[in-house]
Amino acid sequence: MFPLIFSALLLSLFSTSCSLISTSPHPLDSLTPDEITAIRRVILASPLGSSSGPLSFHYVGLDEPDKPQLLSFLSNPTAAPRPPRRAFVVARAGKETREIYVDITNSKIISDSTYGGIGYPIFTLAEQAAAVSLPMSYTPFIESVAKRGVDLSQVICSTFSVGWFGERKKGKRVLKVPCFVAGEAANFYARPLEGITIVVDMDEMQIVQYRDRVQLPVPKAEGTDYRRRTKSGSVGQPEGTGFEINGNIIRWANWEFHLSYDVRAGAIISLASVYDGEKCACRRVLYRGFVSELFVPYMDPVDEWYYRTFFDEGEFGFGLWASPLVPEADCPAGAAFLDGYYAGQDGKPIKIENVFCVFQRYAGDVAWRHTEFGLPEGVIREVRPEVSLVVRMVAALGNYDYVMDWEFKASGSIKFGVALTGLLEVKGSSYTHADQITGDPHGSLLAENTIAVYHDHFITYYLDLDIDGTDNSFVKSKLKTVRLASSDSPRKSYWTVVKETAETEADAQVDVGKEPIELLIVNPSKKTKMGNDVGYRLISGAGTAGSLMTDDDYPQRRASFTKKQVWVTAYNKSEKWAAGLYVDQSRGDDGLAVWTQRNRLIKNTDIVLWYTVGFHHIPCQEDFPLMPLLTGGFELRPFNFFESNPIIKSPPSGLLPSWFNCTYSS
Numbered sequence: 001m002f003p004l005i006f007s008a009l010l011l012s013l014f015s016t017s018c019s020l021i022s023t024s025p026h027p028l029d030s031l032t033p034d035e036i037t038a039i040r041r042v043i044l045a046s047p048l049g050s051s052s053g054p055l056s057f058h059y060v061g062l063d064e065p066d067k068p069q070l071l072s073f074l075s076n077p078t079a080a081p082r083p084p085r086r087a088f089v090v091a092r093a094g095k096e097t098r099e100i101y102v103d104i105t106n107s108k109i110i111s112d113s114t115y116g117g118i119g120y121p122i123f124t125l126a127e128q129a130a131a132v133s134l135p136m137s138y139t140p141f142i143e144s145v146a147k148r149g150v151d152l153s154q155v156i157c158s159t160f161s162v163g164w165f166g167e168r169k170k171g172k173r174v175l176k177v178p179c180f181v182a183g184e185a186a187n188f189y190a191r192p193l194e195g196i197t198i199v200v201d202m203d204e205m206q207i208v209q210y211r212d213r214v215q216l217p218v219p220k221a222e223g224t225d226y227r228r229r230t231k232s233g234s235v236g237q238p239e240g241t242g243f244e245i246n247g248n249i250i251r252w253a254n255w256e257f258h259l260s261y262d263v264r265a266g267a268i269i270s271l272a273s274v275y276d277g278e279k280c281a282c283r284r285v286l287y288r289g290f291v292s293e294l295f296v297p298y299m300d301p302v303d304e305w306y307y308r309t310f311f312d313e314g315e316f317g318f319g320l321w322a323s324p325l326v327p328e329a330d331c332p333a334g335a336a337f338l339d340g341y342y343a344g345q346d347g348k349p350i351k352i353e354n355v356f357c358v359f360q361r362y363a364g365d366v367a368w369r370h371t372e373f374g375l376p377e378g379v380i381r382e383v384r385p386e387v388s389l390v391v392r393m394v395a396a397l398g399n400y401d402y403v404m405d406w407e408f409k410a411s412g413s414i415k416f417g418v419a420l421t422g423l424l425e426v427k428g429s430s431y432t433h434a435d436q437i438t439g440d441p442h443g444s445l446l447a448e449n450t451i452a453v454y455h456d457h458f459i460t461y462y463l464d465l466d467i468d469g470t471d472n473s474f475v476k477s478k479l480k481t482v483r484l485a486s487s488d489s490p491r492k493s494y495w496t497v498v499k500e501t502a503e504t505e506a507d508a509q510v511d512v513g514k515e516p517i518e519l520l521i522v523n524p525s526k527k528t529k530m531g532n533d534v535g536y537r538l539i540s541g542a543g544t545a546g547s548l549m550t551d552d553d554y555p556q557r558r559a560s561f562t563k564k565q566v567w568v569t570a571y572n573k574s575e576k577w578a579a580g581l582y583v584d585q586s587r588g589d590d591g592l593a594v595w596t597q598r599n600r601l602i603k604n605t606d607i608v609l610w611y612t613v614g615f616h617h618i619p620c621q622e623d624f625p626l627m628p629l630l631t632g633g634f635e636l637r638p639f640n641f642f643e644s645n646p647i648i649k650s651p652p653s654g655l656l657p658s659w660f661n662c663t664y665s666s
């Protein structure tokens with residue numbers, strides 16, 4: 001397309017020195033392998049390390065600095081005190097959940113307490129690996145496998161969380177272990193050993209419940225494979241990257257932000273600021289943003305399926321299951337890759353190579369254009385190509401893969417892309433043709449003996465927007481139809497805008513499909529020259545489904561935020577996880593819906609926007625054996641933020657002409 005222009009631009013872009021906030025390490029940087037090792041050492045040296053029984057690490061992450069402290073440091077990094085590096089650790093010891101805060105800088109434990117409430121932490125990979133091996137030597141299971149005429153060596157098991165279904169007593173930390181037949185086909189998800197329920201106690205690491213309820217045919221392997229045994233083709237992109245990565249700070253065109261990895265959240269974007277060429281200043285947009293939860297409930301009430309209501313982030317870890325990205329396939333040529341580190345069950349650092357990629361996208365789209373015929377000097381034709389920057393991560397949670405994009409545009413927009421692909425979770429069935437189906441199949445017949453069960457995907461984002469400063473308001477611009485009396489105008493009606501600023505958290509819960517409405521986050525103390533509040537607009541894209549389960553259904557009580565796409569809360573550093581901190585077997589007594597019952601004031605204060613991308617999924621034959629990408633998402637778009645179109649002066653290449661110095665100041 002225009003590679004030469006890009007290379008030339010690059011030279012001019014990066015010849016300028018950059019801002020001060022790239023002081024290394026940045027206070028928001030992910031935990032380094034050395035830090036993870038140090039955290040483990042400190043904990044093992046504490047009384048916890050010498051207590052009898054194994055100690056397992058379920059979450060080790062950065063305990064980010066308090067916001068006022070971080071902002072004050074960033075506004076004056078040479079003089080202000082550097083925030084200490086701290087970690088938050090959730091461990092299991094002696095069948096108890098421990099919450100440990102570690103001061104990494106001074107190698108000491110700040111606090112260590114037992115969590116005695118409802119719910120359990122994220123499952124480690126090592127304990128799940130141990131659980132899936134148990135059935136292989138369990139006699140009743142071996143008999144069930146033989147009864148189905150299946151060779152045990154071809155059986156593969158998985159781990160499913162059990163949920164909560166109204167039990168009063170706190171449940172043991174257990175997982176269900178469904179099994180499948182792999183054989184020569186890689187797609188074992190398509191071949192379930194239906195009718196068997198195995199429950200494993202994760203603390204005892206043994207099978208505590210076994211049931212072989214009903215025998216159903218195992219779907220055949222034919223037609224389920226998706227592998228191609230030749231080398232993947234490469235995805236090309238003209239030369240030139242156009243961005244700069246300095247530690248975890250990424251700069252591109254008029255954007256600057258910090259990218260970090262968390263084992264629970266996956267990618268975290270912090271301190272995103274956009275340069276305003278008119279004000280000659282960098283302006284704050286997003287303080288911190290990440291995926292807070294991913295809820296996937298299936299819609300079959302039978303014994304082997306009713307509990308399949310996964311909270312893939314809080315139960316399994318969105319970052320833990322991040323997949324190493326394949327250069328020139330997952331990301332185009334010219335992409336840069338970053339690694340991520342998490343603590344394994346033993347607390348030692350484990351690397352996920354290429355956990356993120358960053359690339360400039362120029363895909364043949366138009367950023368703006370106009371053709372004018374009506375002028376005496378002839379036709380004017382001005383077109384600017386769209387060039388944007390993408391940060392990508394893929395989480396491959398069992399059967400499903402989620403391709404998550406954060407796309408920054410020179411126009412000031414941030415687009416949040418969610419794309420689903422991968423393998424369906426299917427149920428073995430006696431049906432071989434749709435004509436045989438009697439009653440509700442709870443899914444679609446996609447192949448012989450194969451029903452892909454109806455389900456949803458809800459991806460909930462945490463977005464601490466700080467538009468031009470910390471104190472913001474949430475505004476609903478409602479479009480109202482006004483009827484005219486016949487004497488007023490030849491028209492009978494028009495629409496106009498009625499703006500409402502949300503006072504409290506209850507005012508800010510929005511079902512986006514319900515009425516014509518535009519949603520804004522504004523800074524009421526910052527105005528444009530024209531006197532409009534500066535702001536950003538939230539624009540829903542594909543995927544606005546809300547949950548259809550009844551409010552009193554147990555999975556719904558645990559994920560009650562999935563009925564409304566939009567929530568706004570007052571900022572509180574500890575309120576990060578929409579379904580609560582401990583999600584496995586949770587009961588809905590922590591999380592977004594509970595916090596907002598306080599109904600705090602959210603006007604002209606530090607607020608957090610929560611947005612859920614939702615899909616109802618009625619599987620179809622094209623989703624089998626492997627589903628092509630289904631995309632959705634949303635956009636945050638400047639709305640009276642700039643004085644005018646910020647890319648009107650962009651050159652024919654589409655990129656802004658000069659570099660800038662961006663400092664995140666409060």
Ligand SMILES: *[C@@H]1O[C@H](CO)[C@@H](O)[C@H](O)[C@H]1NC(C)=O
Nearest residue numbers: 571572573574575591594595
């Ligand atoms: C912050 O949120 C937590 C959890 O909801 C709550 O316990 C705490 O009191 C809140 N802090 C403030 C200052 O409101």
Ligand SMILES: *[C@@H]1O[C@H](CO)[C@@H](O)[C@H](O)[C@H]1NC(C)=O
Nearest residue numbers: 016017018019658659660661
């Ligand atoms: C960026 O900041 C550096 C150091 O403060 C300064 O020397 C340089 O001229 C600045 N560049 C621009 C484009 O403002």
Ligand SMILES: [Cu+2]
Nearest residue numbers: 420455457617
């Ligand atoms: Cu789906």
